Amino acid sequence: MSDDRNLLPHIPVGPNSLLSRRRLLQAGGAVAGGLALSRITRAGAQQPPPAPNELVPPPDPPWSAQGQPFTTQGIRSPYVEIQRAYSGGDSPNVTRQTAGSNFAPLQDLDGIITPSDLHFQRNHSGTTIIDPAEHQVLVHGMVDRPKVYSMDDIKRFPRRTEIHFLECSGNSGAGYSGPSPDTTAQLMHGLTSTSEWGGVPMTTIMQDVGVQEGAEWALFEGADASRMDRSVPRSKLEDDAMLVYIQNGEPIRPEQGFPLRLLLPGWEGNTQIKWLRRIEFGSGPFYTKEETRHYTDALPDGQSRQFTYEMEVKSLITWPSAGHQVPAPGFWEINGIAWSGFGTITGVEVSVDGGNSWGPAELMQPVLPKAHVRFRFPWVWDGTPRVIMSRATDDTGYTQPARQRLLDIRGTQYIYHFDAIQPWLVDADGAVTNAMGQSASDLPSDTQISEEYL
Amino acid sequence: MSDDRNLLPHIPVGPNSLLSRRRLLQAGGAVAGGLALSRITRAGAQQPPPAPNELVPPPDPPWSAQGQPFTTQGIRSPYVEIQRAYSGGDSPNVTRQTAGSNFAPLQDLDGIITPSDLHFQRNHSGTTIIDPAEHQVLVHGMVDRPKVYSMDDIKRFPRRTEIHFLECSGNSGAGYSGPSPDTTAQLMHGLTSTSEWGGVPMTTIMQDVGVQEGAEWALFEGADASRMDRSVPRSKLEDDAMLVYIQNGEPIRPEQGFPLRLLLPGWEGNTQIKWLRRIEFGSGPFYTKEETRHYTDALPDGQSRQFTYEMEVKSLITWPSAGHQVPAPGFWEINGIAWSGFGTITGVEVSVDGGNSWGPAELMQPVLPKAHVRFRFPWVWDGTPRVIMSRATDDTGYTQPARQRLLDIRGTQYIYHFDAIQPWLVDADGAVTNAMGQSASDLPSDTQISEEYL
Numbered sequence: 001m002s003d004d005r006n007l008l009p010h011i012p013v014g015p016n017s018l019l020s021r022r023r024l025l026q027a028g029g030a031v032a033g034g035l036a037l038s039r040i041t042r043a044g045a046q047q048p049p050p051a052p053n054e055l056v057p058p059p060d061p062p063w064s065a066q067g068q069p070f071t072t073q074g075i076r077s078p079y080v081e082i083q084r085a086y087s088g089g090d091s092p093n094v095t096r097q098t099a100g101s102n103f104a105p106l107q108d109l110d111g112i113i114t115p116s117d118l119h120f121q122r123n124h125s126g127t128t129i130i131d132p133a134e135h136q137v138l139v140h141g142m143v144d145r146p147k148v149y150s151m152d153d154i155k156r157f158p159r160r161t162e163i164h165f166l167e168c169s170g171n172s173g174a175g176y177s178g179p180s181p182d183t184t185a186q187l188m189h190g191l192t193s194t195s196e197w198g199g200v201p202m203t204t205i206m207q208d209v210g211v212q213e214g215a216e217w218a219l220f221e222g223a224d225a226s227r228m229d230r231s232v233p234r235s236k237l238e239d240d241a242m243l244v245y246i247q248n249g250e251p252i253r254p255e256q257g258f259p260l261r262l263l264l265p266g267w268e269g270n271t272q273i274k275w276l277r278r279i280e281f282g283s284g285p286f287y288t289k290e291e292t293r294h295y296t297d298a299l300p301d302g303q304s305r306q307f308t309y310e311m312e313v314k315s316l317i318t319w320p321s322a323g324h325q326v327p328a329p330g331f332w333e334i335n336g337i338a339w340s341g342f343g344t345i346t347g348v349e350v351s352v353d354g355g356n357s358w359g360p361a362e363l364m365q366p367v368l369p370k371a372h373v374r375f376r377f378p379w380v381w382d383g384t385p386r387v388i389m390s391r392a393t394d395d396t397g398y399t400q401p402a403r404q405r406l407l408d409i410r411g412t413q414y415i416y417h418f419d420a421i422q423p424w425l426v427d428a429d430g431a432v433t434n435a436m437g438q439s440a441s442d443l444p445s446d447t448q449i450s451e452e453y454l
Numbered sequence: 455m456s457d458d459r460n461l462l463p464h465i466p467v468g469p470n471s472l473l474s475r476r477r478l479l480q481a482g483g484a485v486a487g488g489l490a491l492s493r494i495t496r497a498g499a500q501q502p503p504p505a506p507n508e509l510v511p512p513p514d515p516p517w518s519a520q521g522q523p524f525t526t527q528g529i530r531s532p533y534v535e536i537q538r539a540y541s542g543g544d545s546p547n548v549t550r551q552t553a554g555s556n557f558a559p560l561q562d563l564d565g566i567i568t569p570s571d572l573h574f575q576r577n578h579s580g581t582t583i584i585d586p587a588e589h590q591v592l593v594h595g596m597v598d599r600p601k602v603y604s605m606d607d608i609k610r611f612p613r614r615t616e617i618h619f620l621e622c623s624g625n626s627g628a629g630y631s632g633p634s635p636d637t638t639a640q641l642m643h644g645l646t647s648t649s650e651w652g653g654v655p656m657t658t659i660m661q662d663v664g665v666q667e668g669a670e671w672a673l674f675e676g677a678d679a680s681r682m683d684r685s686v687p688r689s690k691l692e693d694d695a696m697l698v699y700i701q702n703g704e705p706i707r708p709e710q711g712f713p714l715r716l717l718l719p720g721w722e723g724n725t726q727i728k729w730l731r732r733i734e735f736g737s738g739p740f741y742t743k744e745e746t747r748h749y750t751d752a753l754p755d756g757q758s759r760q761f762t763y764e765m766e767v768k769s770l771i772t773w774p775s776a777g778h779q780v781p782a783p784g785f786w787e788i789n790g791i792a793w794s795g796f797g798t799i800t801g802v803e804v805s806v807d808g809g810n811s812w813g814p815a816e817l818m819q820p821v822l823p824k825a826h827v828r829f830r831f832p833w834v835w836d837g838t839p840r841v842i843m844s845r846a847t848d849d850t851g852y853t854q855p856a857r858q859r860l861l862d863i864r865g866t867q868y869i870y871h872f873d874a875i876q877p878w879l880v881d882a883d884g885a886v887t888n889a890m891g892q893s894a895s896d897l898p899s900d901t902q903i904s905e906e907y908l
Contacts, residue, residue, distance in 0.1 A: 066552055067579055067678055075708065077708045082526060110652045118704070123524070127523075129532065132531075160818060162819065254530075256528075
C-alpha cells in the first residue's frame with residue numbers, strides 16, 4: 001500500500017510534451033487554462049492555418065445530429081446484414097423446420113468468440129423451451145446417493161468458466177462427396193463456434209452422488225422431444241466435463257440447451273446433451289440409437305467405427321473464402337481459424353500456391369486448449385489464379401491431412417469427422433470458389449495444385 | 455503425417471469397459487449389435503430393474519413436445535430477464551434520453567465476456583447510426599502524407615484481435631459521496647465490460663501517413679453530434695492503441711461506435727472515441743473541452759489533475775452483491791471480477807469478516823492483460839451478519855486501497871477513477887446491501903468491520 005498509484009493516478013505524458021507530472025502537480029489547474037489558449041486546434045476560431053500538406057477535413061457528416069436514444073438491449077447496425085445458412089433435416093418441404101442445422105456465418109466473423117445468437121445449432125426436434133424453476137436433473141444408476149437436482153441446486157456448486165469450441169461431428173462433411181464450387185465457409189464448416197462457458201465440473205456432481213467403482217460410463221439424456229442421449233466414459237467426465245448454464249457471460253441460450261447442457265471440451269457436439277434431464281451411471285456404454293444407428297462411421301470395408309468422440313485438428317481460411325471477391329491485386333491479409341479437440345493449436349501454415357510451399361501464420365492471443373484460434377497471414381496477390389489453404393498442427397503432433405489421403409482410408413461412406421485441408425480458388429478476376437472436389441484439369445492451369453488436396 | 459490419428463480417429467474408452475480399441479478394430483460393426491442387446495438401458499422395454507438405491511426418473515416433462523423452429527438469430531430464453539439500469543444525463547425529464555449511461559448488469563453476468571448487446575454505454579448525444587460505405591476518417595496534422603480513409607481502406611490493413619476491458623472513468627463514482635445501501639453492483643460499477651476487439655494497430659496507420667518527428671500527441675474526434683474529442687500521447691498510440699471495427703466476432707455495435715472506434719487498452723473509456731472521423735497529429739495536447747472542463751479531477755486543495763488516463767486496479771464481488779439474497783447458511787461460492795488498466799491481475803484476496811482476514815481467490819482462465827478476470831472463493835456462511843469484500847493486485851504491484859485512504863487524498867470533489875475496495879453487507883436474514891458509506895455504528899454490531907473500508 002506504499003505505492004503512490006494507489007492514491008494518486010499516474011499521469012502519462014509524451015516525452016516531448018510541455019506537460020510533465022511534476023509540473024502538473026506543482027501548477028495544478030492553472031496550467032490547463034494557460035496552455036489551452038495556444039493549443040486549441042478544434043475546428044473553430046483558434047485553429048492554426050493548415051500546413052501545406054494538410055487535407056481539408058470532410059464536411060460535417062449528415063449524421064452529426066442527435067443520435068438514437070438508449071435501448072434496454074443493444075442492437076446491430078441496420079447496415080450489418082447477417083448471412084446465415086440453414087440446412088433442413090427430416091422435413092424438406094417445411095422451411096425453418098425443427099430438425100436441421102443453423103450455421104455460424106464464419107465468412108463474416110472475426111476473432112474467436114461467436115456471438116451467442118449466431119452460435120451454430122443442431123436440433124433434432126426443435127429448440128426446447130424450459131422453465132428453469134421447474135427443471136430437474138436426475139442422477140442415478142451406479143451411485144451411492146441418487147439425487148434429483150433443481151437448477152438452484154446445480155448453481156450452488158462451485159462453478160468454473162472456460163473458453164471452448166463446440167463442433168458438430170458432421171461439420172465439413174461435404175468434403176467426403178465433394179462440395180460444389182459455390183460452397184461457402186459457412187455451409188462447409190459453419191457447424192462450429194467458440195464461447196466462454198460456465199458451470200459445474202462433472203467431478204463435483206460425481207462426488208456428490210458417490211459414483212461407484214466399476215461405473216465406467218454414464219448416459220446423458222435431454223428433455224427435447226427426440227430425447228437425445230449419449231454414453232460418455234468416466235475418464236472424460238473426470239478429465240474436463242462440465243454441466244454448463246453460462247454462455248458468454250449470460251445464461252445459455254435456448255438453442256444451446258437452456259437451462260443446462262453437458263460440455264465435453266473437444267468432443268463431437270451431439271454428445272454434449274442439451275436440455276439435460278438425466279444422468280445414469282453404468283458399467284459400460286448404453287448403446288443408444290444415437291450411437292448405434294447414428295453417429296457411427298462406416299468404413300470402406302463394411303465395418304463401422306463407434307464412439308469416435310474427439311474432433312480432430314482443423315483449420316480454414318475464412319477470408320478470402322468462397323463467395324468473397326478479392327478486389328484487386330496487391331497486399332491482402334489472409335485470416336482464419338484453427339482448433340483441435342485433442343489439445344492446443346501450436347501452429348498454422350498457409351500456402352498461397354496450391355500447396356507447393358507453406359509459411360507460418362501468426363496466431364492471435366489467446367491461444368487456448370480446445371478453442372478456436374484466429375490466425376493471419378500476409379499475402380501479396382499477383383493477380384493470377386491461386387489456390388490458398390491452411391494446415392494446422394496441435395500439441396499432440398496431429399497435422400491436418402490432404403483430402404485424398406483422408407479419402408484413401410475412409411472412403412465416401414463416412415459422414416463425420418472430415419478434417420482435411422480446405423483449398424479455396426482465387427480466380428484471376430478475384431472471385432473465390434471452393435476448389436475441394438474439383439479436378440485439377442477444371443482449375444486454371446497456372447494454379448499448379450497437387451491433386452492430393454482436391 | 456505418420457500419426458495414425460490423422461486418418462483413424464482415436465477411440466477413447468474407459469479402462470474397465472468391455473470395449474478396447476483393438477477389439478473394436480478387429481470386430482468392426484458387429485460388436486455394437488452384439489453388446490447392445492445386453493446393455494440398452496434407455497427408458498423402455500430393455501431397462502434393467504432399478505437398483506434399491508435408484509430413484510424413479512421424473513415423469514416425462516410437459517416440454518417433451520416438438521420444440522420451436524429455427525430462427526435466423528438465436529434468442530434469449532423468455533425465462534431470462536435482463537435487469538438493466540440506466541442513468542440519464544442532461545435531460546432528467548425525458549426517459550431513455552440520448553445523454554447518459556446504460557449499465558452492464560454485472561450482478562447477473564458470469565465469466566469475462568460481456569454480451570455485446572449488454573455492453574455498457576456512455577453516450578453524449580445518442581447512438582449515432584452511420585452508413586459504413588459513406589464513412590471516412592481523415593488523418594492529418596503533423597504527418598507527411600495526410601489521408602482520408604474509407605472503411606474498405608481501414609479493413610485492408612493487417613488486423614489484430616485482443617480481449618480487453620473498457621471502463622468509463624466515472625464508473626464507481628458514487629463511492630466518493632457514498633452510495634445508498636440499495637446501490638447494486640450494476641449501478642455502482644456497471645460501466646465496465648470486456649469484449650474481444652479486432653482492428654488495425656494505430657502504428658500501422660501512423661506508418662502509412664508518416665507521422666513527423668515532434669508529433670507527440672494526436673487528437674481523435676467522433677462523428678456524433680457532441681463531436682467527442684480527446685488528446686492521446688504518441689507513446690500510447692505506439693504501445694497498444696487500435697482502431698477497432700470488430701467486437702466479439704462481429705462488426706462493433708452502433709452503441710460502441712460502428713463502424714470504427716479508437717481502442718486504448720486500460721484507459722478511461724471517454725478517450726476511446728466512438729464513430730471515429732478525424733485524427734490530427736500535433737506537438738502537444740489539444741486541450742479540448744472534454745479534457746479541460748470535463749474529465750479532470752478536482753483535488754481538495756483546489757488544484758485539478760488532467761490526463762489521468764489509466765484506469766486503476768479494481769475488483770468487486772458480483773455474487774452475492776447488493777440486491778441478492780443468500781438463501782440460507784452453509785456453503786456458497788463467492789465470485790466476482792477484477793481488472794487493471796496498468797497490466798495483468800496477479801491475485802485477488804477475499805475477506806468474509808469485514809477485512810480482519812483475507813484469503814486468496816482462485817482466478818479462472820484466461821487471465822489476460824487489461825481484461826476482466828473472473829475469480830471465485832469458497833465460503834461457508836454461518837448465518838451471522840458479514841461484510842464481504844475483494845481486493846485485487848496487478849503485476850505492477852498496485853493493490854486496491856480502502857475507501858477512507860482514497861478519500862483522505864482525493865476528497866469528495868473527485869468524480870472519476872474511484873477504485874476502492876467494495877464492501878457488501880450480508881445481513882442475518884441473507885439480504886445483501888451496499889455497506890460502503892455507511893457508518894460502522896449503523897451496521898450490525900458483530901460485523902466487526904474496520905471504519906477504513908466504509
